[in-house]
Amino acid sequence: MDLSKGSIRAHLTEYQSLPRLSLSQTSLLEENFKQNRNPTELEVVLYAAEAGITEEDVKKWFQHRLAVWRQQQGLPANSGHINS
Numbered sequence: 001m002d003l004s005k006g007s008i009r010a011h012l013t014e015y016q017s018l019p020r021l022s023l024s025q026t027s028l029l030e031e032n033f034k035q036n037r038n039p040t041e042l043e044v045v046l047y048a049a050e051a052g053i054t055e056e057d058v059k060k061w062f063q064h065r066l067a068v069w070r071q072q073q074g075l076p077a078n079s080g081h082i083n084s
Contacts, residue, residue: 007041008059010067012077018064019057029058033065 021029028051032039039047039062048055067077 008038008062010070010079011063012067013064025051029061037066
C-alpha cells in the first residue's frame, strides 16, 4: 500500500447508499475536503479515526463529494482522479 498517493476516485453514489453521518462528522470531512480533495491512504485512516467511522465510509464519502465537486466545476462526475 502506497500511503503517499491519493486514493480517491470520483464516483457519484445514490444518497441512500452513502454513509449516515452526524453533522459533526460531515463538518469534519468537509473541512478536510476543502484542504485536500484527494487524500492519501494514511489520511483516510486518520480522518476515519478522528470522525469515529470506518475507512470505507470515509472513502465512499470522499468519492461522492469529489464527484459533486467535479460536476460543480463543469467536469464529468465519474472520472478518475482530479487530474483526469
